[in-house]
Amino acid sequence: MPFDRIIANRVIERLTNLPSVALVGPRQVGKTTLAKMLVKQIDKDSIYLDLESQEDFNKLSNPELYLTERQDKLVVIDEVQRMPELFPILRSVIDRNRENTRFLLLGSASPELLAKSSETLAGRISYIEIHPLLFPEVQQEISFRELWLKGGFPDMLLAASDEVSFLNRLDFIQTYIERELPLLGLSASPVLLRNLLRMIAHVHGNILNYSDISRSLGIDVNTLKRYLDYFEHSFLIRRLQPYYANISKRLVKSPKIFICDSGLLHAVTGIETAEDLEGFAGKGNSWEGFVLQQVISQLKPSVEPYFYRTQDGSELDLVLVKGxxxxxxxxxxxxxxxxxxxxxxxxxQDLGNIPIYVITPSIGEDYELNQQTKVTSFERIFTHLKQAKLI
Structure with missing residues (x-):
């Protein structure tokens, strides 16, 4: 069941105005499905190459010649992280014929991929992250509670049963740890990485204490930070940074950590059914992470997300900052x-008397707690943020 993706128009707009666009996100999130839908809307012949196919990989044995001969077409290259040496060649090919709508690159990002491509393709490429399915994309078919339980990966969300969905997510995690992360350059014991993911699940939604986790795993802090960089660049986790422009306050300056997809969090913690979730001790933090991910994934590029917390207890789960x-x-x-x-x-008040939205699961009608605070439901928050031109 294909869903219309919110970012589709942005991808087409960027591709219309730049030579290349990189659509990045975790495996199985729907990059290929979206790309194949988009090329049908673009008035240009296209070629699709999947670098996990040996046949397609071999076609790029002489990439400069192959791509130059097809400069009149939109070339879609899937799993582009398999060939990082391609980026300098793309720059050369683009610069010899500076036209827009040349390349649509799909891949799971890595520190190496991001570094190589940003160095060589600056001014020639736009990165767009595709997230797991968002509630406004699925709300005609899927309840928000089902999306929260199973997460937004299409195969997991649309599985035939809760059990199949749960098993699919366990398989996904195993494959990512044992195959994908090593391919992206992370050489570490799968057992250690699995333990790290469990620890992150345990502190999901909390302030990240690097020292505690590194001590528990028996590794140094710098090694832990490197592992977390890989987790973050491969879209498994999010480190939400604190907002601390107010230097007169004693502020918390460590990030909060979340597993991005609620379905993966629930797989790591053994939550298979809605009944399991209701009895889950970490239900509140799971709900917070789910809501924040749904909001953050829809923000306009000009809007940055943070949290706010001071040492004396002033806090907000999310602060949206424009400029x-x-x-x-x-x-x-x-x-x-x-x-x-x-x-x-x-x-x-610290942040300039900004308005506050309190998001509840399903309150029937919005109401105000005070002059600057409105209580709303999860389903209606997107309308409010759209009216404020933040999403």
């Missing part, structure tokens, strides 16, 4: 009768 200015604060509550803490109000 240098905080514009909206968000608190996530897993209750339809939320109460705002004094620390939330103080945080909003």
């Amino acid at each position: 240098m200015t905080p514009v909206v604060g968000i608190e996530v509550k897993y209750t339809n009768t939320p109460k705002l803490m004094k620390g939330n109000t103080v945080a909003a």
Whole structure:
């Protein structure tokens, strides 16, 4: 069941105005499906190459000649991270015939891939991240509770049963740890990486303490940070950074850490059914991570996400910043009768009396807690953020 993706128009707009676009995201997230849908909307003949196919890989044994001979076509190259040496050649081919809509690259990013391509293709490429399915994309077919439980990877979300979905996610995690991360350049014991992922699941939604985790794993902090860089660049985790423009406050300056996809979090923690999730001790943090990921994944490129917390307890789960200015604060509550803490109000004041949205699972009607704070539901928050031109 193909879903219309929110980023589709942005990909076409960028590809229309640049020689190349890189569509990056984890495996099985829907990059290939989206690319094949988009090329049908572009008025140009296209060629599709999958670098996991030996036949297609061999076609690029002399990439400069192959691509130059097809300069009148849109060339779609899937799994481009398999051939990082291709990027300098793409620059040369593009510069000899500077036209737009030349290349659509699909891949799972890595530190090496990002470094090589950004150095060689600056001014010639736009990176667009494709996230697991978002609620506005699936809401006609899927409830938000099912999306929360199973996550947004299409094969996992649309599986025949909760059990099949759960097993698919376990297989995905195993493949990523044992095959994908090593291919991206991370040489580490799969057992250690699996233990690291479990520890991240345990502290999901909390301030990241590098020292505690490195001590538990028996590795040094710099090695841990390198492992987390790979996890983050391959879209498994998110480190949400703190906002600390106010230097007069004693602020928390470590990031919060999340497993990006709620379905993968639940697989790591053994949550298979909705009943399991209701009894899960980490349900509140899981809900917070799910909501934040859904919001952050839709933000306009000009809007940056942070959290805010001071040592004296003032905090907001999410602060949306446009340019240098905080514009909206968000608190996530897993209750339809939320109460705002004094620390939330103080945080909003610290940030220039910004409006706050308190997001609940399914409250029937929006209402105001005070002049600057509105309680809304998960389903309606996207309407509010769209009206504010943030998504």
